[in-house]
Amino acid sequence: MRNVWTITWRELRAYFASPLAYVLSAGFLALAGVFFSFDIYFSREASMRNLLVTIVFIFLLLAPALTMRLLAEEQRMGTLELLLTAPLHDWQVVVGKFLGSLILYLVMFILPMVYYVLILVVFGPPDYGPLATGFLGLILMGAAFLAVGVFASSLTQNQVIAAVVSMGILIVMWVADAFTNLIGTGLVSDVLNFIAIPRHYPDFFRGVINSTDILYALSVVVVSLFFATQALQTRRWR
Amino acid sequence: MIRQRLLEWADYFGAVALALWVATVILFFLGNQPRERLLLLAGLGVIFFALYLTTKFAAVRNVVTSRGARYGSNALLMTALFLGIVGLVNFLGIRYAYRYDTTANKTFTLSPLTIQTLQELKEPVNVLAFYSFSQSNPTSKQELDDRLREYTHYTDKLNYKMIDLDAEPQLAIDYKVQYDGTIIFERGTRRENVFQIDEQSLTNALLKVSSDKQPTLYFTTGHGERSLDDSSDNGLSSLKNGLELNNYKAVLLDLKTITETIPADATALVVAGPVAAFDPAEIQHIQNYLATGGRLFLMLDPGVQTGFDDFLKAYGVTLRNDLVYDPKFGSFGRPQVPVINSYKFSPVTQNLTGQSTFFPGIRSLIADTSNISYTVTSLFSSSDASWGETDFDSIKNQTAKLDEGKDAKGPLDLGATIEGRGDKAMRMVIIGNSGFLANGNLRVRGMTSSGQEVTFGNGLLFLNAARWFAGQENLITIPPKPADSHPLTLTGEQMNFVMFSSFALLPGVILIIGALVWWGRR
Numbered sequence: 001m002r003n004v005w006t007i008t009w010r011e012l013r014a015y016f017a018s019p020l021a022y023v024l025s026a027g028f029l030a031l032a033g034v035f036f037s038f039d040i041y042f043s044r045e046a047s048m049r050n051l052l053v054t055i056v057f058i059f060l061l062l063a064p065a066l067t068m069r070l071l072a073e074e075q076r077m078g079t080l081e082l083l084l085t086a087p088l089h090d091w092q093v094v095v096g097k098f099l100g101s102l103i104l105y106l107v108m109f110i111l112p113m114v115y116y117v118l119i120l121v122v123f124g125p126p127d128y129g130p131l132a133t134g135f136l137g138l139i140l141m142g143a144a145f146l147a148v149g150v151f152a153s154s155l156t157q158n159q160v161i162a163a164v165v166s167m168g169i170l171i172v173m174w175v176a177d178a179f180t181n182l183i184g185t186g187l188v189s190d191v192l193n194f195i196a197i198p199r200h201y202p203d204f205f206r207g208v209i210n211s212t213d214i215l216y217a218l219s220v221v222v223v224s225l226f227f228a229t230q231a232l233q234t235r236r237w238r
Numbered sequence: 239m240i241r242q243r244l245l246e247w248a249d250y251f252g253a254v255a256l257a258l259w260v261a262t263v264i265l266f267f268l269g270n271q272p273r274e275r276l277l278l279l280a281g282l283g284v285i286f287f288a289l290y291l292t293t294k295f296a297a298v299r300n301v302v303t304s305r306g307a308r309y310g311s312n313a314l315l316m317t318a319l320f321l322g323i324v325g326l327v328n329f330l331g332i333r334y335a336y337r338y339d340t341t342a343n344k345t346f347t348l349s350p351l352t353i354q355t356l357q358e359l360k361e362p363v364n365v366l367a368f369y370s371f372s373q374s375n376p377t378s379k380q381e382l383d384d385r386l387r388e389y390t391h392y393t394d395k396l397n398y399k400m401i402d403l404d405a406e407p408q409l410a411i412d413y414k415v416q417y418d419g420t421i422i423f424e425r426g427t428r429r430e431n432v433f434q435i436d437e438q439s440l441t442n443a444l445l446k447v448s449s450d451k452q453p454t455l456y457f458t459t460g461h462g463e464r465s466l467d468d469s470s471d472n473g474l475s476s477l478k479n480g481l482e483l484n485n486y487k488a489v490l491l492d493l494k495t496i497t498e499t500i501p502a503d504a505t506a507l508v509v510a511g512p513v514a515a516f517d518p519a520e521i522q523h524i525q526n527y528l529a530t531g532g533r534l535f536l537m538l539d540p541g542v543q544t545g546f547d548d549f550l551k552a553y554g555v556t557l558r559n560d561l562v563y564d565p566k567f568g569s570f571g572r573p574q575v576p577v578i579n580s581y582k583f584s585p586v587t588q589n590l591t592g593q594s595t596f597f598p599g600i601r602s603l604i605a606d607t608s609n610i611s612y613t614v615t616s617l618f619s620s621s622d623a624s625w626g627e628t629d630f631d632s633i634k635n636q637t638a639k640l641d642e643g644k645d646a647k648g649p650l651d652l653g654a655t656i657e658g659r660g661d662k663a664m665r666m667v668i669i670g671n672s673g674f675l676a677n678g679n680l681r682v683r684g685m686t687s688s689g690q691e692v693t694f695g696n697g698l699l700f701l702n703a704a705r706w707f708a709g710q711e712n713l714i715t716i717p718p719k720p721a722d723s724h725p726l727t728l729t730g731e732q733m734n735f736v737m738f739s740s741f742a743l744l745p746g747v748i749l750i751i752g753a754l755v756w757w758g759r760r
Contacts, residue, residue: 017759022752026745033740041733046724112744119736123726129340188267194328206384207341215331219324226320230313 003088007096008103011070015104024065025108031058036116046124048116052134052205056141059109060170060197063142066104067149068163070097071228076157080235090232094150094225101146110139130207137204140217141197145170147224154228173197248293251286258283337391345381346388352441356392359448363425365398368410370418382421382435389440396444423447428485431705453505453708455481455535456491458520461512464672466490471678474510480680480697486704493520499527506533506707511672515545525549531662533707535700537672540601541630553656554609555668558602560626562650562670563638567621569596574633576600576652578618584655585706586667586699587617593695598679601670602626602650617653617667624648655706667703675700 015021032055039051071094074080083093113135120126152166153159177196180189193199200217203210262279265271291298301307339347348356365386369379379400386398403410403418413422413429423430423443430447432439457466457474466488469475478488491501493516500507500523507524509516528534538544540561550557564576577596581587595618605616625640625647632638640647652671658664673679674696682694728736 016755019752019756022748022755026748026752029745029748030741033737033742033744036740037733037737040726040728040736044726044728046726108748112748115744116740119740120726123728123732124724126724127342129342133340194332202387203337206346207339208346209338209340211334211336212328212331215328219328223321223324227317230317233313234310 003092004096004099007088007093008099011097011100012103015100020069021066021104021108024062025112028058028062028109029112032113032116040119046120046126048120048126048131048134049205051116052138053201055113056138056201059138059142060145060174061167063145063149063170064152064163064166067101067146067153067166068159069153070101070150071153071232072156072159072162076159080232091225091229094154094228094232098147098150098221098225101150102143105142105146106139109142110135127207130205133203133207133209134205136209137201137213140204140214141201144197144217144220144224147221148173151224151228151231154231170197245293248290251293252290255283255285255287255290258286335391346384348388348392349437349441352389352437353392355441355445356389356396359393359395359444361425361448362395362397363423363444363447365396365421365423366409366413367398367400367421368403368413368415368418369400370404371402378419378435385435385437385440389444452485452487453704454487454489454501454503455506455508455704455707456489456501456504457508457510458493458512459490460492460494461514461516463512464510464676469677472673472676474675474677476677476680477675477697477700480701481704486708493517493523496523499523500532504532506535506704508535509537510675511537511539512544513539513542515543518545521545521549528658528664528666531658532664534664534666535703535707536666536668537675538601538668538670539672540599540670550668553666554606554612554614555654555656556604556606557668557670558604558626558628558646560601560628560646561630561633561638562600562602562620562624562648562652563627563640564620564624564648566623573624574599576620576624578620578652581618582616584615584617586655586702588702590695590698590702593698595695595699596674596679596682597652597669597671598673599671600652600674602646602652603654603668603670605651605654611659613655613657613659615655615657616651617655617669619649619651622649624650626650665707667706 032051035054036048036051039048043050071080074083117126117131120131148169149162149166152169153162155165156162173195174197177193177199180192194216200213203213258279262276262283265279266276339345367379367382367386371379383400386396390396390398401409403415415422417433419433419435421432421435421440421443423432423446425447428447430443432443457463459465464472464474466474466478467490481488486505491504491507504527507527524532524534536546536550538546538557540559547557561574562576563573565573567576567578569575569577575596575598577594579594581590602620605614607614607616625645627633627638627640628644629638629641653667653669656664656666656668679694680697
């Protein structure tokens, strides 16, 4: 476990040293701020429910940018071999980098949004339950998106390709249930309906904790990181 | 030589095999291909793959036994196993989902009664919610969506769909939707309409539509009433058809044959324009029926001694023995046929806004709305230019005019509802005309002033009454939840501050931190 944290810490230092994280965060917050203000202005409701839906989607598009470099760059610079030959398991590298991106997400994207909560509290009061579950949902969904990004990054040396691939996967997952009426009923359509991302956050944003949704997010994380580990392992025997 | 040629082709064989298999898979998912075709494609793929294998045998052997393949097949197996486990866990997760409602009002928790109703559903029920997406109040539509979604969590036999009235007008016509915010519960051919979105209304509609009980309307005979089996212009056969389409049974009943009580399965009794009087014994049966929560639709035409006068007085209504002349509301210049366009507030008239009803020869009544034992409500009235002509000879001679003192002056009440109080309360609708439901008048189409063809609302009036009769008890009572609103109070200045701080200040702070870090590292 300590190995994992070493990687995580290393990754975090890299993130905070580069302008990418700050720029993305500032841009994200500016956009979210606009949506937040308009939502409050028009609804006069002390609730973030409508806003969260927009934010989830914005983050869907941002996650690839945050994760594209994680494994791709190491492969490009040739430092990946070094990592892999160190007394580290492949999965430790993958998980470590994932946690790095997750912590960055929490600190630079989620934490600042507490400001919105403060505003609601001061001018509200809001219903606290849905706010808490809303953030929980945002964190879980974000984790899922980042994990997919990590996987995409493990496939290639080219950061841009990593970003494109992860965005592609995420968008397919977003619209997975769009064509089920063509396929009819049955196992395939049930699976597609389940994979669709927009089926798993509404409950959180409304104030309902649903174990199915939690399981979904965790599954996406676990499966993505597993595949990323597999991808790294193929390098061993190429 | 041949060997060499074959080797070149080997790759093509492999490619063709792959293409055939991919095609098979795609066609399989499209779902409309006959199995033989799919098997044929797959089989051809196998043949080509076999050709590929045999021609490239040596090369294939090397790959398969290589280290990469060994590791790779290992990885493939592990992956398949892993995915299988994840799939199973999620499947179980859906089956045994646990949900916790954190809202302050528990808005998303359903009452145990609703949950029980949902879990006991045997047949699939569809719910169609018709809203005008551009005009509706978005909060109530959202609340309905949330609530119906909650319902679907407890059973897979319930499906719902929010339908935009503006986008699908044909569907609205098919389902006879007239209002923005109509929710229709449908099971097979049975339908139940609801206009309120609270849990009690929805669950009750669900219960009603799932029950196999068909409301039965008993039409009296034996006094020259209009008959359900009569398909002439004067008969009620069209009404009977219309009722059956809406899942009501309409049956004839001769009160003289009753020894004890009105049949227990009667949802309501209907008296449709008798020309002879009812016996006191028959009226007693009706009274007994009403006393135990019965329903009655009474249509008594002008100029008939029906024997109901005292009966009605006890309920707070007096029928005048007149014929209403309304020069202002009269249809096509016939003042004895008033056309009504505005209605008082009542469940029987609530969705008649904008619809016209007409009554060929109607008598007026006095509704004692101050009656304390019963809630008496007037339904609609004639214009202020109308009067109730009591001189029947003058009617025949077409010399009818308002005789002060004898004829009552308009506006005159033409219809009324009476409702008892407390448990097992009776409900009655009384109208001084039965012709408005006759076949000849039910099918009449008219023209509005803008030239649009419309059907009159005569039949709808009766259907509303039938619904009001049948939908009496809420089968279950669910206390309503308080509205889930958390308003935000901001002055204009505060709003500006919020906007500025979230759009500029917050991101600005991040950028400043970033700049400091960058500068610190230099």
